[in-house]
Amino acid sequence: MVSIKLPDGSIRQFDQPPTVAEVAASIGTGLAKAALAGKVDGRVVDTSYRIEQDADVAILTDKDPEGLDVIRH
Numbered sequence: 001m002v003s004i005k006l007p008d009g010s011i012r013q014f015d016q017p018p019t020v021a022e023v024a025a026s027i028g029t030g031l032a033k034a035a036l037a038g039k040v041d042g043r044v045v046d047t048s049y050r051i052e053q054d055a056d057v058a059i060l061t062d063k064d065p066e067g068l069d070v071i072r073h
Contacts (some may be wrong), residue, residue, distance in 0.1 A: 001013055001014065001015060002014045002016075002017050002018065002052070002054060003054045003057075004018070004023055004051065004055060004057045005029045005055070005056045005057070006027070006053075006057060006058070007056075007058050012027075014026075015021075017050050017051055017053075018050070019048055019049060019050050020035070020037070020038030020045060020046070020048070020051070020059065021035060021047040021048065021050050023051070023057055023059065024038070026045070027059070031059055032067040034062070035047050035059050035060070035068045036060050036061055036062060036067045036071060037060045037067060037070045038057055038058065038059055038060060039057065039059075039060060039066065040055050040056070040057050041055050041056055042056075044060065044066055044069075044070065056059070
């Protein structure tokens with residue numbers, strides 16, 4: 001089981017290692033559509049990145065400065 005800690009302090013658990021996109025979808029469909037990338041333990045990664053172990057995760061959208069960097073890259 002993989003535990004994902006979100007920026008608001010809540011924890012989501014997954015039976016199988018999830019991708020960043022799957023974490024976003026578990027939060028809400030709107031966030032899943034808006035997701036550009038993720039931040040896993042401080043490192044910016046693609047939404048297809050699979051999270052193999054417990055981690056702190058943030059979903060980046062175009063409203064985040066780092067999300068804008070992804071768009072511009």
